[in-house]
Amino acid sequence: YRDGLIYRDKRLVNWDPHFQTAISDLEVEQKEVDGTYWHFAYPLADGVTYEHPVAFDAEGKPTEWETRDHIVVATTRPETMLGDTGVAVHPEDARYAGLVGKAVILPITGRRIPIVADAYADPAKGSGAVKITPAHDFNDYQVGKRAGLPMINIFDQFGRLLSSEFDVFTWGHRAPNAQGTVLADEEVVGETGFDRIPAEWRGMDRFAARKAIVARAGEEGWLKAIEKTRHMVPHGDRSGVVIEPWLTDQWYVDAAVLARPALKAVEDGATVFEPKSYEKIYFEWLRHIEPWCISRQLWWGHRIPAWYGPNGEIFVAETEAEARAQAGDLPLIQ
Structure with missing residues (x-):
């Protein structure tokens, strides 16, 4: 500590909601499970539209387009969307070149979030556009740092949607933030996504929240497709529960x-x-x-x-x- 080798910082960790502790990468077991990609349409802000290719020739060059007022993102974790702070597209993806710097309106919350260019977005995967939730995904955390996006926690230490605007994990007291400053209650609100969560969902388990968000997307018409997949999901090697990437002080x-x-x-x-x-x-x-x-x-x-x-x-x-x-x-x- 005196040599500056040990320090306190707010970063994303592997969080075990059962044992309620940060765990190391070595304590995480990756399991292949049946999953789903839900394709959501995020409406473009300010009346913006663009021409999206829908047909291609033998060489892969677009031959037909349709005018869209939305951008489609695919996710296996709909429950994190309330914490989205951006949408990323690849900087060389011609389809979205004119949208970089524009914004979408995040469904449910009604918040404006920017469209950013980042090489993490794979043009060949899904729609080529990805939702960015820096506080709840390790790749998104890196994109968020590069793009300067806010990092908004929407879960408590039990893996539930926040139930209080002051519902932050403090190890039994109001712990200091990364700058070494203890936050007063009225200052904590900006660090959490409590105000993004519908009142009836506050305190809801993350997997129940997943179902609620998918149901709402279907009701409101922004659920565009459902695609079954097999993917790797991190589990705690001792608890057996799904690990939650979580932004916290450690x-x-x-x-x-x-x-x-x-x-x-x-x-x-x-x-x-x-x-x-x-x-x-x-x-x-x-x-x-x-x-x-x-x-x-x-x-x-x-x-x-x-x-x-x-x-x-x-x-x-x-x-x-x-x-x-x-x-x-x-x-x-x-």
């Missing part, structure tokens, strides 16, 4: 800095792989390593030796006495 180790000597040892030949082909795997892993989440919300987990002051001050020390000496007259909570 403690991290700067793994990229710690990896440098290990990288250098192989690059300089001090450590040799046999067979040499395994170097490629090693380099791919360590050169793209993410910060390592070391905090857990389990009674049997290792406790971070951090104490918090009333305004979000953080005091990390080997003993409580040392932390109190750092804090002076401030009351502390561990």
Whole structure:
């Protein structure tokens, strides 16, 4: 911590709603299951329309178009749409070139969200346009960071739609945010998606919310297609429940800095792989390593030796006495 290698940050984690804790990638089991792609039509804002190709010649060049006032996105997780903050299309996808920078109106919420260009959107997959929910999907989180999109939590720690505007997970007290500031109740609203959730759905389980949103899409006419699929879904290896990507405050180790000597040892030949082909795997892993989440919300987990002051001050020390000496007259909570 004193060397800046351990720090507190708000990032997306693998969240186990059963044990109510962050877990590591190694504790996540990917299971192939039967699933569904629901195709939703998000209406374009401000009366915008565009010409969408609907027929192609033998070389794949469009020959017929139709005028559309919406853009279609496909998702296996309709329950996250209330937290959408953007729609992404590939920067080289000619179909949507004129829509980048425009906006759609997110159904149910009525909110304007931007259409952004990002290489994550695959022109050959589905419609080529993807909904972006940065607080509830790891790929979307990266797109959101690149595009500067808001990151809006719509779930509580149990995997339910928020039931209160102050329903945020605080480990028994009002925990500091990534800037080390404790939020007052009136300031928390902007960090959650409570005001995006219809009153009758608040507190609803995520899978019940999925059914409710699909039903509403069908009733209101923006459900365009239902496509069956097989896909990988993350599960907790101990709990067996579906893991929820969740934006929350945790403690991290700067793994990229710690990896440098290990990288250098192989690059300089001090450590040799046999067979040499395994170097490629090693380099791919360590050169793209993410910060390592070391905090857990389990009674049997290792406790971070951090104490918090009333305004979000953080005091990390080997003993409580040392932390109190750092804090002076401030009351502390561990």
